[in-house]
Amino acid sequence: MFKKITLLSLLSLLLFSCEKKHVQLTDEEYSKLTDEQKRSSEHAVDGIVVADQRLELTLFASEPMMSNPTNMDIDDRGRVWIAEAYNYRTSLNPRNPTRAEGDRILIMEDTDGDGVADESKVFYQGNDINAALGIAVFGDKVYVSVSPYVYVFTDADGDDVPEKKEILFEGVGGEQHDHGMHSFTFGPDGKLYFNYGNAGEGLHYADGSPIMDPLSRPVNNKTQPYKEGMVFRMNPDGSDVEVLGWNFRNNYEVATDSYGRMWQSDNDDDGNRSTRINYVMDYGNYGFKDEVTGADWRARRINMEDSVYEQHWHLNDPGVVPNLLQTYAGSPTGILVYEGKLLPEEYQNQVIHSDAGPNIVRSYPAVPSGAGFTAKIINLLDGNSRDNWFRPSDVTVAPDGSLFISDWYDPGVGGHAMGDLDKGRIYRLAPKDVDYNVSKPDYTSIPSLINLLQSPNRATHFKAFMALVEKGGEAKDALEQLFTEGESRMRARAFWVLTKLPNGNDYIKTAATDSDENIRVAAIRAYRNNKMSDVSFLLEMAGDESPQVRREVGLAIRYKHNPEVWLKLVNGYENGDRWYLEALGIAAEGFWDDYLPAYLEQTGSGWMENQEAKDIVWRSRASNTAELLGKIILSQPGRNNQSFYRALDFQSTEAKNKTLKSLLANAPEEDQLIILRQITFDPVSPDREILTLAKNTAGSIADDRDFLDIVSKYQLRDQKVRLEKLIYQSENSQHSQMAANSFAAMYGMGEIEKYFANPSEKKAVASIEKFGVIDNEEMAKLLAEVYLNESHSLEMRTAAMEAAKGYNSEPYLLELAKADKIPADMLPIAQKILLSSWNGTIRAEANEKFGEASSNATVDLPKLLAQQGDVEKGLLIADTYCLACHKIADKGIDFGPGLSEIGDKLSKEGLFNAIINPSEGMGFGYETQLVKMKDGTEFTCIVNSKTENDLVVKLVGSAEQKIYKLVDIESVTQLEESLMPKFPLSETELVDLVSYLETLRK
Structure with missing residues (x-):
C-alpha cells in the first residue's frame, strides 16, 4: 500500500509539472493574440525567441511583484536583487504618476523550488535612490549607484534590513541620468570595478575631495587626458581608486574575466549605428571625442575615417585603442563574462551582453589576435520579431550557472522617456529541464571554499575569495592544488588569492613562467596590484613570446621611467598590431623625449625605410615628433600621407605649424590643400605666405567642401562666382546652405537683395529659395519685403513666406503676425511655421493667437494604435517634417538623432509618444x-x-x-524642453507618419 501511494504521488507530481511547463506559441498562434494579451505576463515568454533550441526561457518574476528593473544582482543564496525605477526622470515625465515613498531595492526569492519567485521584500526604499542604475551585493555590503552618489548599505546581521547607509562617492554628474554612475562588479583580483558614462564629469570622495591619479591630477572631465565616460577600480573598502580607461560615450557596465581583463559595451550618439564592444586596455583612450581638443566626432579633420562608425570613435587617430566589435544600432546595457558550465560550451568563458535597443541578448566569442582580440556575434534571445517591448536591462549569472535577464519592459528605450510604469520582468535562461536549484553555501571548510571560489556567481566568488584570504596559510595547500591542477580560469582564480597571502609575490614569479599565456597575463596584472618594483622581472617578461603578455608589461610601466623595458618591448612590435602599438604609447606617456631618440638610434639611420619605426613615430608625442613626421611626409611624395599629417594635430601647436610651414617649400602640390586646412591661421594678424597660397590655390580646389572651408577660413572674397554656383546647385543642400552663409558673411545682405530683385521671376524665386536658408533677422526682414508686397507674383511671395522659418527668423515673423500685418493669402503658411516652431515660446504665442492647430494635446492613443496608416503618405510627411533635422538613410540633416533604424528601437507606442511629447524623450547629447x-x-x-x-x-x-x-x-x-516641436499634425497624419517610421529597420 505504501508503494502504491508513493507511485501515485510521483505520477501526480509529474502531471502537475507537465501542466506547469510553458510551451511557447508558434508565430501564427502569437500573431492571433490581442495587444493586451501580448503585453501580459502570461505571454511574456511567448514574445521572446530563444535562438538556441537546447535552452529554455522561463519567467522568474514579473509585475505586480516588481516593475521597471534598471539593474540586477543575484546573491550567493540565489536571490534576485533589483533596483526599480518607477520614479524615472520625473521632471521630464510630468504626465506619469510618482511613488511618493521613492524607488525600491527589492529582494526576490523562490522559496518553494518551482523556479518562480514567490517572495519579494523591500531592502530599502527612498527618494534618495530614485532611478538607481546600479545594484551590487558583496557580503554584508550593498552598493547602489544613483548619481550624484554611490551609497553603501550595510546589513551586518543578515536580516535584509540595512543598519546604515553611507556615501562612498559623491559629485558624480548626471543626476537621474542614463549616462551617470553605473553598477559595480567584483574582479578576480579582489578589487571592485565600476564605471560611469559621459554625464559623470568626475569622481569625488564622500568629503567632496577629488579622486587623484598617480600624477596628482584630479580625475574629471576638465583634466587632460580624462574625458567623457570612464572606468575605475578600487579596494572593497573604497581605498586605492584608480582610473583605468576614458573617452567612452555611455559605457553602461564593465565586466571582468578571471585573468583580470575588462570588457565593456558603449553606446553611440543615437541613431548613428556605431554601438561597439570594447576590450578595455588599461589607461586607454577610447576615442569618443578628439583627444586634444575635445571636438565632436563629426568635426572635419585630416585623414577622416571613411565610415560613420570609424569616424564616431576617431579610429584613425594615434592614441585611440581599437574597438573589438561593432554592433551598430543599439542601446547597450548589462554585460558579463560567463565562466560557468551550465550553458553550452560555445557560451562558456565568453562575453554575454544585453542590448535594450534592438531587444536582444547576445554572446561575443573572442579569440586573441596579436596583442588584441577578434570576436563574432551569437544571438541568445531576440524580442524584436515578436515583442519589441522586451528591453533587457541587465544580465547576471546565478550560483547554479543559469543566466538571468532583467527586462525594463517598455515601448521605448533611452532618451529618458518611459511609456509603461507598471510592468517589468525577470527571466531565467538554462538548458531545458534543468530546474533552478541553489544549495546553501558553506564558507567554513576549506574544500567548500575552494569549490565556491570557482562559482560563476560574482557574489559567491567574492565571499569565497575574502574567506580564503582571511584563512591565510591554512588555505595555501588547497589553493596551490587548484592552481596546479585546475582548468585555466579556475587556476587564475586560485592564483589571485595566493598573491594575497604571505610571500604572495613568489606566486607571481611562478605564474610568470607558466606555459599558459593567460596565466602569465594575470601574473603581470598581479605585479601591478601588489605594487612590486622589480625591473629585472619586467625586463625578462618584455621578451615573452606572447604579444598578449608583452602588452601587459607595457601597461605595467605606465607612469614609470623604464627605458630598458620599453626598448625591449618595442622590438616585439609588428606593423598592423594596433593594440600593441597603443600599449607602447600608453607606456611611453611622459617619457617620449627619452624613449623615442633611443629607439631611433637603436633602429639606425635607415629608420624611414622601416614601417614599424614609422608607426612608432606616428604614435609618439616627443618634442621632435612633428619634425620627424615632416621628414616622413617628404620622403614619400605621391603616397598617402594623410595619417602622418593627422598625427601632427597631436603635437604642440607651435611645432605643428613650424613643420607645416617648412613643408610648403618642398611638399607636392596635392599636399598644399592639406597644409592650408590644417595650419593655424589668425585673420587679425595673417601670415602673408599662407594667405597668398590660399588665394592662389582656392580656384583649383576640386572638392566643394574643401573649397568652402578654405574660403571661409581665409575670407577669400575673390571666389564669388564659384560660391554662387554652389548656392544654386541642387545636388547637395548642405553645401548650398554653407555657401549662402559664407556669401552673406563676406558680401552682406545688400548684395543678396539685388538677387531677389532679378528681372527674371524664375531666377528671383530661385534666389529666395537658396538664400532664404540664412537664419537671421536681417534675412527675415528681407523676405518680409517680398511676401508683404502684393505687387510681386504669388509664386515669388509664397517662396519668400516659406523661407521665413528658422529659430532666429521666426521672432520677426511672429511680430508681424501679432500685428496682423501678414496678408490673408500668406497667413496659412505663416501659421504653419509658427505653430511648429522649434521655439517653445513662439509656439505658445502662436497657439494663443491662432488656437491649437492639432489635437495632439488630447490625443486618444489607444485609438491611434488600433489604426494602420498609409506608409507612402507617411513617407511624404517625414520628408516634410523629419528630414529638416534628422537623417533617414542618405537623406536629411544630421541635427537630431538618426532615424534610419528607429523602427527597431521604438515600438509603435514609443514612436507616437516621441512625436506627441518630444520633451520626454530627449536623447543624451541632443538636449536643448x-x-x-x-x-x-x-x-x-x-x-x-x-x-x-x-x-x-x-x-x-x-x-x-x-x-x-x-x-x-x-x-x-x-532647458527641459526639446528642440523638436510638436508638429501640427492631424490624427490621420500621425498614424501615417508612424506607420512609415515603423518600416525603418535594419
Whole structure:
C-alpha cells in the first residue's frame, strides 16, 4: 500500500509539472493574440525567441511583484536583487504618476523550488535612490549607484534590513541620468570595478575631495587626458581608486574575466549605428571625442575615417585603442563574462551582453589576435520579431550557472522617456529541464571554499575569495592544488588569492613562467596590484613570446621611467598590431623625449625605410615628433600621407605649424590643400605666405567642401562666382546652405537683395529659395519685403513666406503676425511655421493667437494604435517634417538623432509618444541648450563639444557645426524642453507618419 501511494504521488507530481511547463506559441498562434494579451505576463515568454533550441526561457518574476528593473544582482543564496525605477526622470515625465515613498531595492526569492519567485521584500526604499542604475551585493555590503552618489548599505546581521547607509562617492554628474554612475562588479583580483558614462564629469570622495591619479591630477572631465565616460577600480573598502580607461560615450557596465581583463559595451550618439564592444586596455583612450581638443566626432579633420562608425570613435587617430566589435544600432546595457558550465560550451568563458535597443541578448566569442582580440556575434534571445517591448536591462549569472535577464519592459528605450510604469520582468535562461536549484553555501571548510571560489556567481566568488584570504596559510595547500591542477580560469582564480597571502609575490614569479599565456597575463596584472618594483622581472617578461603578455608589461610601466623595458618591448612590435602599438604609447606617456631618440638610434639611420619605426613615430608625442613626421611626409611624395599629417594635430601647436610651414617649400602640390586646412591661421594678424597660397590655390580646389572651408577660413572674397554656383546647385543642400552663409558673411545682405530683385521671376524665386536658408533677422526682414508686397507674383511671395522659418527668423515673423500685418493669402503658411516652431515660446504665442492647430494635446492613443496608416503618405510627411533635422538613410540633416533604424528601437507606442511629447524623450547629447552671449544675444542649440577655448554647437536644422569662443559666452543653460516641436499634425497624419517610421529597420 505504501508503494502504491508513493507511485501515485510521483505520477501526480509529474502531471502537475507537465501542466506547469510553458510551451511557447508558434508565430501564427502569437500573431492571433490581442495587444493586451501580448503585453501580459502570461505571454511574456511567448514574445521572446530563444535562438538556441537546447535552452529554455522561463519567467522568474514579473509585475505586480516588481516593475521597471534598471539593474540586477543575484546573491550567493540565489536571490534576485533589483533596483526599480518607477520614479524615472520625473521632471521630464510630468504626465506619469510618482511613488511618493521613492524607488525600491527589492529582494526576490523562490522559496518553494518551482523556479518562480514567490517572495519579494523591500531592502530599502527612498527618494534618495530614485532611478538607481546600479545594484551590487558583496557580503554584508550593498552598493547602489544613483548619481550624484554611490551609497553603501550595510546589513551586518543578515536580516535584509540595512543598519546604515553611507556615501562612498559623491559629485558624480548626471543626476537621474542614463549616462551617470553605473553598477559595480567584483574582479578576480579582489578589487571592485565600476564605471560611469559621459554625464559623470568626475569622481569625488564622500568629503567632496577629488579622486587623484598617480600624477596628482584630479580625475574629471576638465583634466587632460580624462574625458567623457570612464572606468575605475578600487579596494572593497573604497581605498586605492584608480582610473583605468576614458573617452567612452555611455559605457553602461564593465565586466571582468578571471585573468583580470575588462570588457565593456558603449553606446553611440543615437541613431548613428556605431554601438561597439570594447576590450578595455588599461589607461586607454577610447576615442569618443578628439583627444586634444575635445571636438565632436563629426568635426572635419585630416585623414577622416571613411565610415560613420570609424569616424564616431576617431579610429584613425594615434592614441585611440581599437574597438573589438561593432554592433551598430543599439542601446547597450548589462554585460558579463560567463565562466560557468551550465550553458553550452560555445557560451562558456565568453562575453554575454544585453542590448535594450534592438531587444536582444547576445554572446561575443573572442579569440586573441596579436596583442588584441577578434570576436563574432551569437544571438541568445531576440524580442524584436515578436515583442519589441522586451528591453533587457541587465544580465547576471546565478550560483547554479543559469543566466538571468532583467527586462525594463517598455515601448521605448533611452532618451529618458518611459511609456509603461507598471510592468517589468525577470527571466531565467538554462538548458531545458534543468530546474533552478541553489544549495546553501558553506564558507567554513576549506574544500567548500575552494569549490565556491570557482562559482560563476560574482557574489559567491567574492565571499569565497575574502574567506580564503582571511584563512591565510591554512588555505595555501588547497589553493596551490587548484592552481596546479585546475582548468585555466579556475587556476587564475586560485592564483589571485595566493598573491594575497604571505610571500604572495613568489606566486607571481611562478605564474610568470607558466606555459599558459593567460596565466602569465594575470601574473603581470598581479605585479601591478601588489605594487612590486622589480625591473629585472619586467625586463625578462618584455621578451615573452606572447604579444598578449608583452602588452601587459607595457601597461605595467605606465607612469614609470623604464627605458630598458620599453626598448625591449618595442622590438616585439609588428606593423598592423594596433593594440600593441597603443600599449607602447600608453607606456611611453611622459617619457617620449627619452624613449623615442633611443629607439631611433637603436633602429639606425635607415629608420624611414622601416614601417614599424614609422608607426612608432606616428604614435609618439616627443618634442621632435612633428619634425620627424615632416621628414616622413617628404620622403614619400605621391603616397598617402594623410595619417602622418593627422598625427601632427597631436603635437604642440607651435611645432605643428613650424613643420607645416617648412613643408610648403618642398611638399607636392596635392599636399598644399592639406597644409592650408590644417595650419593655424589668425585673420587679425595673417601670415602673408599662407594667405597668398590660399588665394592662389582656392580656384583649383576640386572638392566643394574643401573649397568652402578654405574660403571661409581665409575670407577669400575673390571666389564669388564659384560660391554662387554652389548656392544654386541642387545636388547637395548642405553645401548650398554653407555657401549662402559664407556669401552673406563676406558680401552682406545688400548684395543678396539685388538677387531677389532679378528681372527674371524664375531666377528671383530661385534666389529666395537658396538664400532664404540664412537664419537671421536681417534675412527675415528681407523676405518680409517680398511676401508683404502684393505687387510681386504669388509664386515669388509664397517662396519668400516659406523661407521665413528658422529659430532666429521666426521672432520677426511672429511680430508681424501679432500685428496682423501678414496678408490673408500668406497667413496659412505663416501659421504653419509658427505653430511648429522649434521655439517653445513662439509656439505658445502662436497657439494663443491662432488656437491649437492639432489635437495632439488630447490625443486618444489607444485609438491611434488600433489604426494602420498609409506608409507612402507617411513617407511624404517625414520628408516634410523629419528630414529638416534628422537623417533617414542618405537623406536629411544630421541635427537630431538618426532615424534610419528607429523602427527597431521604438515600438509603435514609443514612436507616437516621441512625436506627441518630444520633451520626454530627449536623447543624451541632443538636449536643448540656451547660450547667452556677452553682447546680449542668445540662441538655442545642441552642444556637440566644449574644447579649451571653444563651444562647438549645431544650430537648429543644420548639420554643420558652428564654433563660438568661450570668452564671448556669458552662460550655457540646459532647458527641459526639446528642440523638436510638436508638429501640427492631424490624427490621420500621425498614424501615417508612424506607420512609415515603423518600416525603418535594419
